[in-house]
Amino acid sequence: MTDDQSPFTIPPEFARDAARRLLADLVAIPSHGANEGPILEYLVARFRRQTIPCRITEVNGAPMNVVAEVGQGARAIILNSHVDTVPPGDRALWHTDPMIPTEKDGHIYGRGAGDAKGCLAAMIVAFEALAARRERLPVRVVLMAVGGEERGGIGTKTEIANGMRADAAIVGESTLLEPKLAHKGVLRLEVEVKGKAAHASDPEAGVNAVVAMASVIAALDRLAAEVRSRQERHTGRASLVISTITGGVALNVIPASCVISIDRRVLPTETEDRAREEIVRTVTAALPAGAGATVEVRTVRFVAPSATPENASIVRAAEQAASELLGRPVRASGFTATCDMTYLVNGGRIPSIILGPDSIALAHQADERMSIDEMTRAVALYLRTVEIWAADHGI
Numbered sequence: 001m002t003d004d005q006s007p008f009t010i011p012p013e014f015a016r017d018a019a020r021r022l023l024a025d026l027v028a029i030p031s032h033g034a035n036e037g038p039i040l041e042y043l044v045a046r047f048r049r050q051t052i053p054c055r056i057t058e059v060n061g062a063p064m065n066v067v068a069e070v071g072q073g074a075r076a077i078i079l080n081s082h083v084d085t086v087p088p089g090d091r092a093l094w095h096t097d098p099m100i101p102t103e104k105d106g107h108i109y110g111r112g113a114g115d116a117k118g119c120l121a122a123m124i125v126a127f128e129a130l131a132a133r134r135e136r137l138p139v140r141v142v143l144m145a146v147g148g149e150e151r152g153g154i155g156t157k158t159e160i161a162n163g164m165r166a167d168a169a170i171v172g173e174s175t176l177l178e179p180k181l182a183h184k185g186v187l188r189l190e191v192e193v194k195g196k197a198a199h200a201s202d203p204e205a206g207v208n209a210v211v212a213m214a215s216v217i218a219a220l221d222r223l224a225a226e227v228r229s230r231q232e233r234h235t236g237r238a239s240l241v242i243s244t245i246t247g248g249v250a251l252n253v254i255p256a257s258c259v260i261s262i263d264r265r266v267l268p269t270e271t272e273d274r275a276r277e278e279i280v281r282t283v284t285a286a287l288p289a290g291a292g293a294t295v296e297v298r299t300v301r302f303v304a305p306s307a308t309p310e311n312a313s314i315v316r317a318a319e320q321a322a323s324e325l326l327g328r329p330v331r332a333s334g335f336t337a338t339c340d341m342t343y344l345v346n347g348g349r350i351p352s353i354i355l356g357p358d359s360i361a362l363a364h365q366a367d368e369r370m371s372i373d374e375m376t377r378a379v380a381l382y383l384r385t386v387e388i389w390a391a392d393h394g395i
């Protein structure tokens, strides 16, 4: 690299080699099971060698995130991706050792190679290119390598709670190099029907919770059909699925309890309260009258949906950068999974997109991998997106 180059360009061969080597290093450092420390230490040492200012954020005494920042000016953009992974899972299903990065057929295989260490590696190589010419950057660029993403977004939530704000953010998750501006939320509930236990030889002495649950399930199934008819342009259909059922304790006992779980995917136009309320109303109305059964609905987990307006500067910048890179018109669309975008948008009010190399299809599975070509192109895509965004003084 020579000094007269723009901070937003990088020779492709340099990007490829840097991203490939960085991803191999990241995969070789285990970061599942609430163990972010070693991979964060690696990043801190790497940034310090390049005199990039950075800090570690701890949560309950445990290292959770590395945040690094370069550039100047009033406006700031966040590059966010996660360092933690899910566990390797059943090693017999893998064709390589999931904890040893293995290069094969233009890909790097290993746990976390796709979700999201390949995205993070491309972001870091782009960030380091900006840092190398930081005195010429017209905006501030914040690299946020977060932990706890697979445990409910702990890292990103913590930064937002500590006051981190910016004018735009890019979340690094695999999107085949196309920007995503919205994702559905998820509401997980347990519904328990309570009856009364009795000996099976004397059914009138009890209230059968499993039989009462049958009416509740039929009513929820009718509600599920109505929920499926709701659609939003980017994220597609809402959904309601009954995913587990348990009930009864013995072959000769009237069951006193029956519990189902519900997975409800919520559109950006829906709210947690409304989605929950219609389920409570449905199950309450479905209980057989006068039979003595009661019902309780418990929230297990809620991740809010989020969406960024189509005309936001970061959306337009990423669409233009992706269109140039892919050689065809690209419009931002919806993301199929939830991710840390929800905390940046809902908690920090930061216009955000999701953007990264390769497909999310192999995330959390055996033989997880990342295409080195896609990762190399992602480096250029992140740089060009920041360049266009920095030059645009719109919203």
Ligand SMILES: [Zn+2]
Pocket: 082, 115, 116, 149, 173, 339
């Ligand atoms: Zn991820």
